[in-house]
Amino acid sequence: MVPLAWACLAAGHEVRVAAPPGLEGMILRAGLTPVRAGREVDVTGVVRGFVKGPGNGNGNGPARSAQAGPSAKMPRALGMFVDLAVAMVDDLAAFARDWRADVVVYDPTAWAGPLAAAAAGVPAVRQLYGVDLLFPARDAIVRALEPVGDRLGVGPVDPLGLLTIDPCPAELQGPAPGARQRMRYLPYHGVHDRRPAGPPARRDRPVVCVTWGTTMSRLGDEYFLAGHVARALAGLDAEILLAVTPGQRTTLGPLPPDVHVVESAPLRLLLPGADLLVHHGGAGSMLTGLVHGLPQLALPELPDHIAHAGRLAATGAGVALNPAEGFGADRIRAAVEGLLASADHEGSARRLSAEMAAHPTPAALVAELEQLAGARAAGRAAV
Template identity: 30%
Template sequence: MRVLFVVYPSHAHFWPAVPCAWALQSAGHEVRVASHARFEGSVTAAGLTPVGLGDARVDEARTRPDARAPSHPEEVLRYADALGLDAAAREHWIAYFQWLLNPISDYVRTDLPYADELIDFARDWRPDLVIWDPTFACGPVAAKVSGAAHARMLIGPDYLAWSLDRLAERRTELLAAGLSPNPQAELMAPLAEKYGMEVDDELLYGQWSIDPMPPGLVLPTSTTTLSMRYVPYNGAEPFPRWLHRRPERPRVALSLGESTRRFIKGDWGRTPKILEAVDGLDVEMIATVNAPQLEGVERIPDNVRTIEWVPLTQLMPTCSVLIHHGGLGTFGAPVAAKVPQIVCDTGETLMMQPVEVDPKMPGDGTYRVGFEFGISEDVVEKVTSWELPAKKLEATPTADYVVGRGAGLRLNHRTQSVEEIRAVILTAVEDPAIQRGAQDVFDTWLAMPSPADVVPLLERMTLEHRRG
């Protein structure tokens, strides 16, 4: 059969889908990967065939100055009140309404070419199955137009389906409060109407979802899901020679993801504090950080090697501990290598707050629509920025899972001193109970169906759901 993957042009979104695409391709199916044309090189590097959308010379949609901005906190809280959410549930809602609706809006726009080009390709190529990134929401429209079955490929806790369920449950209360009963449907409506369809549950949820989250990280939703083991893939890179040799001392890796490094200088002061904490310890640290993340670091300790990038799949087998930001892609690499984890989590709310900053002097921890280092830095007018929490979107649930399973510890650079962080690192390196916890998490991970195991299920469900 023909399978079309539709992914947001970000490694954090694409890499989790690669092992599933490989499994389908290895089973003899034709696989294509559609994304922004600038992302074609990443797709071909993974041994897959790209379908470039738009012009590779043009910045992708999120870096446009007219990209959708986050919802104001007052609006977020009005919804949370109408939905009757407690404190924990409000964090799920904030993740969806203030964070995820922004990228969802990027590729359903009818004034940009991407959705139309995807739909034209689907009409011509006639895929049997479309597997779409929940933030690339023109995917299900292309599937419906071409008659394909379609499923969402989750890359984290399913905040979208969880929130859509809450919206459906409290429709009456939302209308009474003067709020839209479904803001995601409103974003998708112009594109759906252009192709003669209504935004129904199938366009919002998919016909089913592929969920790589282990038990304990899965949010309860009304969707049909296929569980699939998250197989880590972090890009195709030459294997560094220095990784051929086992380290003489315990090796501690530091990886803070590839997303916020694009637009935040100084890493909220986290990187300087962690490097100071490791200074003088009888360990070797490999810190995969770039120049903006190193802003504020006065001296690189002698036992620290900084390198902008090395695939964690290459690095993890040589490590005793990974310190990371809590992203699910980064979380998966140490799980597969039975490596204990230290998850950076400040425990603060996910709510973004609007602030005014000088466009030529980006603040530490602020996000501006249309700005990324090295890509789109030509903001010349004073614009509203957004103060981000000093943590990754999934940091708290990831930290809760790791700590709860005894597979690692939590690091809060806001509240812990350098001495306390040093003690956390030593405990993670030396405590055999944490190593046993990492083994337990590995066993849970290994018990999940592999991408190859899921292929026959995808074949069967495609036959059941495709049209024509």
């Protein structure tokens, strides 16, 4: 959401980013103004319970349920997101009213956003970070939020808001009902206090970039498979580029000599020199890879990652391994070799990349937010 917030600031509007206290430092480092809303909710244990597949770090453990997609445990996920909304909504609604916000922009799991917008009587705009996985649960979400809406005196609230901002190419997103505005995906990877390291010097063989985001390592070392993937590719006629955080590096284990480890380097700086991206199925990694037209291999373990990886594979721009079958080294290696040898996957990735580049920039969408806000948008916008 940072590029759109910056675009609103650059257009002369005021922006506040409401979030639980634990995100305050991250918001400040992004050059934005935080507003503390609510309390922390520990969701790590709940999310860990969603993991599918072996989850033992080597792909050879006993497989769990093969059921994929967010519907596998939707009631539990709904409860988690409702808890997050309840934790934030009172503070957020009070701030939106007192600050006289004109628009509330929220991510698709931050349901305090549309509730607070309804309480303040202003438009609510939903900004997706990937495939619209929660749209099928729209009716269930409305029912789940009814008690909160009744307490606020706003009645039933539509979690989709008045408009959805969508960063995905149409083919990746699939059917997308409701008022929807495409927006060019601009990768944001934080603010760095030193010049980030770049990729190794290019040689006369392919470069495979492996990244595992930040979510899986927070769930536990056994779910962080980047080192396992690198070992699976030992001896492959390719340069292996492993993008990790400093904390993740300590969990990688022994690595082959042809693996180049880069710490805290933004993917957007690494991927222009790569030929293939291997990751955990996270939306940010996937969309950043598509920005650069890269074919991808996904090894997803969480339901939303499985769903994103499935949509990616359906476009032809990548391959998704089934966690129920394990992530053994032979399967990983065979998938990477197949992707490197295929021009079709690269062609599909480049097609999606071209579509994304044609989407309006965040700066172009500021006028859309102003129009929704109407006459009150002359000088304020709230995110």
